[in-house]
Amino acid sequence: xxxxxxxxxxxxxxxxxxxxxxxxxxxxxxxxxxxxxxxxxxxxxxxxxxxxxxxxxxxxxxxxxxxxxxxxxxxxxxxxxxxxxxxxxxxxxxxxxxxxxxxxxxxxxxxxxxxxxxxxxxxxxxxxxxxxxxxxxxxxxxxxxxxxxxxxxxxxxxxxxxxxxxxxxxxxxxxxxxxxxxxxxxxxxxxxxxxxxxxxxxxxxxxxxxxxxxxxxxxxxxxxxxxxxxxxxxxxxxxxxxxxxxxxxxxxxxxxxxxxxx
Amino acid sequence: xxxxxxxxxxxxxxxxxxxxxxxxxxxxxxxxxxxxxxxxxxxxxxxxxxxxxxxxxxxxxxxxxxxxxxxxxxxxxxxxxxxxxxxxxxxxxxxxxxxxxxxxxxxxxxxxxxxxxxxxxxxxxxxxxxxxxxxxxxxxxxxxxxxxxxxxxxxxxxxxxxxxxxxxxxxxxxxxxxxxxxxxxxxxxxxxxxxxxxxxxxxxxxxxxxxxxxxxxxxxxxxxxxxxxxxxxxxxxxxxxxxxxxxxxxxxxxxxxxxxxxxxxxxxxxxxxxxxxxxxxxxxxxxxxxxxxxxxxxxxxxxxxxxxxxxxxxx
Numbered sequence: 001x002x003x004x005x006x007x008x009x010x011x012x013x014x015x016x017x018x019x020x021x022x023x024x025x026x027x028x029x030x031x032x033x034x035x036x037x038x039x040x041x042x043x044x045x046x047x048x049x050x051x052x053x054x055x056x057x058x059x060x061x062x063x064x065x066x067x068x069x070x071x072x073x074x075x076x077x078x079x080x081x082x083x084x085x086x087x088x089x090x091x092x093x094x095x096x097x098x099x100x101x102x103x104x105x106x107x108x109x110x111x112x113x114x115x116x117x118x119x120x121x122x123x124x125x126x127x128x129x130x131x132x133x134x135x136x137x138x139x140x141x142x143x144x145x146x147x148x149x150x151x152x153x154x155x156x157x158x159x160x161x162x163x164x165x166x167x168x169x170x171x172x173x174x175x176x177x178x179x180x181x182x183x184x185x186x187x188x189x190x191x192x193x194x195x196x197x198x199x200x201x202x203x204x205x206x207x208x209x210x211x212x213x214x215x216x217x218x219x220x221x222x223x224x225x226x227x228x229x230x231x232x233x234x235x236x237x238x239x240x241x242x243x244x245x246x247x248x249x250x251x252x253x254x255x256x257x258x259x260x261x262x
Numbered sequence: 263x264x265x266x267x268x269x270x271x272x273x274x275x276x277x278x279x280x281x282x283x284x285x286x287x288x289x290x291x292x293x294x295x296x297x298x299x300x301x302x303x304x305x306x307x308x309x310x311x312x313x314x315x316x317x318x319x320x321x322x323x324x325x326x327x328x329x330x331x332x333x334x335x336x337x338x339x340x341x342x343x344x345x346x347x348x349x350x351x352x353x354x355x356x357x358x359x360x361x362x363x364x365x366x367x368x369x370x371x372x373x374x375x376x377x378x379x380x381x382x383x384x385x386x387x388x389x390x391x392x393x394x395x396x397x398x399x400x401x402x403x404x405x406x407x408x409x410x411x412x413x414x415x416x417x418x419x420x421x422x423x424x425x426x427x428x429x430x431x432x433x434x435x436x437x438x439x440x441x442x443x444x445x446x447x448x449x450x451x452x453x454x455x456x457x458x459x460x461x462x463x464x465x466x467x468x469x470x471x472x473x474x475x476x477x478x479x480x481x482x483x484x485x486x487x488x489x490x491x492x493x494x495x496x497x498x499x500x501x502x503x504x505x506x507x508x509x510x511x512x513x514x515x516x517x518x519x520x521x522x523x524x525x526x527x528x529x530x531x532x533x534x535x536x537x538x539x540x541x542x543x544x545x546x547x548x549x550x551x552x553x554x555x556x557x558x559x560x561x562x563x564x565x566x567x568x569x570x571x572x573x574x575x576x577x
Binding site for chain 2: 001003039046047048049050051088090146216217218221222223224225226227228229241246
């Protein structure tokens with residue numbers, strides 16, 4: 001874990017409100033694993049502004065990339081940073097996805113910018129698989145070329161039908177499960193809480209193992225403040241309160257107590 | 263050494279050490295309870311051994327789950343939190359967290375709370391039985407739990423009763439943490455001192471509320487929370503100054519420290535030591551910058567000890 005002054009190398013607009021920020025952050029880039037995140041102090045916000053967590057999208061050489069959507073004050077300021085600007089970056093943080101698939105077929109399920117850590121994951125999994133990407137419109141569908149370049153099969157669903165199937169990403173999952181009853185999949189998902197819960201439901205019924213990366217508002221990023229907690233269930237049925245930033249953000253879907261989005 | 267360097271005789275390094283209630287700190291800087299977990303969380307980011315003391319998150323007898331999410335919200339000048347004192351309980355702390363803290367060699371101050379005066383006493387008695395704890399910060403001012411916390415800090419008579427009761431159960435230094443939202447802090451500070459407190463710490467967060475105007479619902483699941491961050495610093499300075507006029511026991515001051523300047527301000531107002539809180543979330547090295555900045559200030563003002571700063575306000 002490092003807290004360094006990272007320099008903005010490039011920043012480009014992907015679609016509409018989505019951007020890709022590339023940082024020079026050698027110490028973090030060298031140590032990063034898929035599913036981990038960086039905690040950025042956005043230069044230009046007031047002194048008291050909290051850091052913002054971003055899933056790592058790429059870590060190549062000394063460079064670290066994140067994908068984000070401008071949704072508020074923090075990300076709007078982040079979008080104003082230019083090549084050469086510096087910002088404090090802490091990371092890599094969190095546990096990351098498990099990388100062994102035990103011969104199973106990896107299926108990645110992404111909602112919106114939740115695709116970022118999954119694109120990183122795809123580059124590190126030992127086998128090719130399928131990625132299902134969902135969003136409201138065509139503009140929410142990112143990183144398709146990342147997966148096709150790796151030889152992955154890409155399925156897309158949008159709520160307005162502007163790209164791929166018309167509907168939710170989980171209906172792609174339903175269709176695939178119905179058509180492939182004998183395959184042995186393992187799911188990896190990142191997106192909104194409701195989508196992750198729906199993925200967990202389907203995986204449990206399949207039955208198949210699923211890993212979910214939870215997106216919670218965080219404060220410290222290191223497990224000290226207890227702002228981003230999630231209740232988990234142990235094999236004996238008892239529950240405990242995990243820190244998403246430190247014990248996660250990736251959890252086995254069957255351990256998450258979904259009824260209680262704490 | 264060249265001629266120029268010979269001419270300016272180096273001042274000896276100032277003595278940063280202070281003593282709070284018998285706790286010997288190598289410098290006057292600790293961390294605010296609840297902002298530093300149990301120390302271990304920050305191991306890879308800062309050198310824990312540089313700290314004057316480590317103050318850990320509030321503990322009661324049993325494990326406690328805290329509040330539902332959302333537990334925090336950012337506001338101009340700081341944040342409002344309602345974590346609700348989630349913690350592992352005394353036994354969990356002693357088993358899972360204390361051994362690591364002892365290894366650091368840094369004094370450990372444990373923040374304690376309860377839902378009854380008796381529970382505060384029990385927690386204090388249990389922690390007195392284990393080695394490696396240097397002091398107890400008695401939380402009578404948390405705004406985020408329904409029972410306990412602030413309800414014991416709302417009346418000087420209750421403060422006195424609680425501190426006396428805890429005093430009977432432990433020989434550890436007792437440091438009641440006072441609430442800022444009182445019309446006059448002096449009777450609270452005096453009540454604590456007369457009941458046997460060895461020091462006081464202030465301030466806790468200031469009760470606060472944030473509403474989402476679109477949904478017309480409170481942002482925090484607890485509805486209300488406590489404000490921390492730079493916004494509360496001048497409020498805290500005033501309270502520290504008031505309390506320092508009222509009692510002779512040392513004061514640990516906290517509230518909105520983001521650098522050495524605010525820490526020095528607290529000491530000038532009358533604090534013997536200070537605690538960095540919310541700023542650690544934003545920049546974990548703040549506490550180290552504060553220590554270095556106090557030393558640089560002492561050199562610049564030709565002071566030989568951090569103790570010279572305490573209560574040095576010119577009025």
